[in-house]
Amino acid sequence: GGFGPKCEATPLEMSASFLAIKTGCPVKLTYSREQVFLHSRARHQFFHEMTTGFKKDGTIMALDHTCRLDGGAYSSFGIATVYYAGSLLGAPYRLPNMKYDGTRIYTNKPACGAQRGHGGVAARACFEQQLDIIAEELKIDPIKLRMMNMMETGDTSCNALDMSSLGMKECVEAVKKGSKWQTKKGKLPDGKGIGMACGFFVSGAGYPIYRSDTFHSTAEIKVAEDGGTVILRSGIAEIGQGADTMVAMITAETLGIPLSDVRVDSGDTDYSVDLGAYSSRQTLMSGHATKDAAENVKAQILEVVADKLQMDVKNLDFKNGFVKVKGRKKLDFAKFRDYYRKEHRGWPNLPEGDELSFTEAARMAYLEKGTIVGTGKYKPPILGGKFKGAAVGTSPAYGGSAQVVEVTVDRATGKITVDDMTDAHDCGLAINKTMVEGQMQGSLSMGLGEALFEEVKFDEKGALMTPSLGEYRIATALDMPNIDTLIIESGEPNGPFGAKEVGEGAIMPTIPAILNAVYDATGVRITELPLTPERVLLALKEAGKNA
Known part of the structure; x- marks a missing residue:
């Protein structure tokens, strides 16, 4: 954990960074x-x-x-x-x-x-x-x-503090x-x-400490080309408080897939912007950016599914790793599945059953759109x-x-x-x-x-x-x-x-x-x-x- 003292970059910590840059070697500060x-x-x-x-x-x-x-x-x-x-x-x-x-x-x-x-x-x-x-x-x-x-x-x-709940x-x-x-x-x-x-x-x-219009958190979610793994890239700081687990669960819940299908790459601000682990901000702010990115990904995939099925995308969703259609218990996904099998000749564990999985749908979206990447962002409204x-x-x-x-x-x-x-x-x-x-x-x-x-x-x-x-x-x-x-x-x-x-x-x-x-x-x-x-x-x- 951090509990506050890690909020500030102190002179000694910056000195260690400068030494690492000058020497090209890792510098440990104890x-x-x-x-x-x-x-x-x-x-x-x-x-x-x-x-x-x-x-x-x-x-x-x-x-x-x-x-x-x-x-x-x-x-x-x-x-x-x-x-x-x-x-x-x-x-x-x-x-x-x-x-x-x-x-x-x-x-x-x-x-x-x-x-x-x-x-x-x-x-x-x-x-x-x-x-x-x-x-x-x-x-x-x-x-x-x-x-x-x-x-x-x-x-x-x-x-002027507003109690929204x-x-x-x-x-x-x-x-x-x-x-x-x-x-x-x-x-x-x-x-x-x-x-x-x-x-x-x-x-x-x-x-933020210095007022600006910058986003407080951004996130990027990529779906692996085989459709089987969702990769969340975030600048959030996991220091023991469970931030990685939180954003993984939000991603899984938004996409309607198992938590085990989500991989989190965090702590690198080259991936995305995040202001840090302070002021109890990451669940609300980083969580919002993550949810926004996941909704972006879901929309891209369901757009392809809706087009293939000639349906209104508003009637489609993912739940428990499968496509769900409002008001209809079953749909014929045979054409989808045949296309999937054609693209995966020789692959083991090809899909079976009456439901279309997220993996299949994501693969179809990849074949139509290329790599599926969604971005999300969050900043608070004007307050105070x-x-x-x-x-x-x-x-x-x-x-x-x-x-x-x-x-x-x-x-x-x-x-x-x-x-x-x-x-x-x-x-x-x-x-x-x-x-x-x-x-x-x-x-x-x-x-x-x-x-x-x-x-x-x-x-x-x-x-x-x-x-x-x-x-x-x-x-x-x-x-x-x-x-x-x-x-x-x-x-x-x-x-x-x-x-x-x-x-x-x-x-x-x-x-x-x-x-x-x-x-x-x-x-x-x-x-x-x-x-x-x-x-x-x-x-x-x-x-x-x-x-």
Whole structure:
């Protein structure tokens, strides 16, 4: 995976490229663990102040938000990050008024960059805690408060983010039921707590870093001359997230052929243009370009079939690897098959049966048209409002998550154990449910690590104090609780087959859900991360609530 740090070409990486060009030899760039902390682009340190206005009935009216971002010594993604920290609070709740003041500060630390949930994770952690504080003050269940303020499909946020589909209410209901919230909230023993939170994220940035009319993704599909294999050429970056599988499945589904008949050649921008694996963009944007290319190929092949059969092409389609005719169960494909056999004398495994296969139809198309190649493209429509920073946070679609987390807090040591996590994510449509669940579980794992363990430390002179995984602790399998992943499919009209993001929206609620659960367990609100035993114990002692 990448999770953000691979978004930026750093000077050392470009130096390796120049060396390879100069020497004509491969150049390998390796880092020690300490160098990774010093040079790679990870999440910024944020300092947030928020004031939320609300009515006595719980209706949220306004947010006044100030953010100071420690961006390190070089610019990197700093300006985009500080914009995202503000813009991504515009939803998923109806928030009629929002004021935001964000500043990116240069310091004598390593530069920071984009990381999963770019810019929005810390801000979401703060705001979701504020919602729980409001709910407690008004004596309203935290879930009820969120439901009454939740945006729905068709809504537009105060900062002009359009919710073309939004299954957030369904997500909240799913985790409420799945976690047995009603039987646990306010009823757990001392030291045990339950908390919830919501969040959302873009399905690809609405604009490239430098605004232009370029396509965000293109694709090329070629059908092998024998008709038996479909070759997709794409510039998408497969870095472990499953992009190759996704575009292969979209190709197979569009063409109505088995997945095993699709071959993917990816990662080479000589094949096609693609802006990269960032901002959860590849399913929607690269998927659209792929679907467009596949539809182009299908149209070329079916045009030949329709001409041979003297039929309207609108009545023809491919399904399960065969030509299907609307309203007619069987057709006589004998002439087609005789022609095919004539062109394939001596070939083994010649077709049999009453149906015409995609392979035969594609071969016929080749004999009529030559090599069948289809191209596809995608770029978002014009998005956003007319104010400073309006382009940041825009997207053709938004995915969202709701989470409920249960924790145990040891008052004597300050240690927090996460006991159970329930996550529901609206991904529009799950093209591959196993990969969707994997992304959800990965987000929860990363969010848990950031909430409880992960902290890059520097001394007063800016020297790194966490140079290895001995000092910088990450979550392991032993730290992970039971996780229930619930897939919600709202059907995104702007996504291929209704699909949208899942890679980043699921991390948004994790940290605040843990923070709210810790408060439920202890009665102490902690506003600094990570929740190390030392930090928790100190907070409990200051509040007089330690063992």
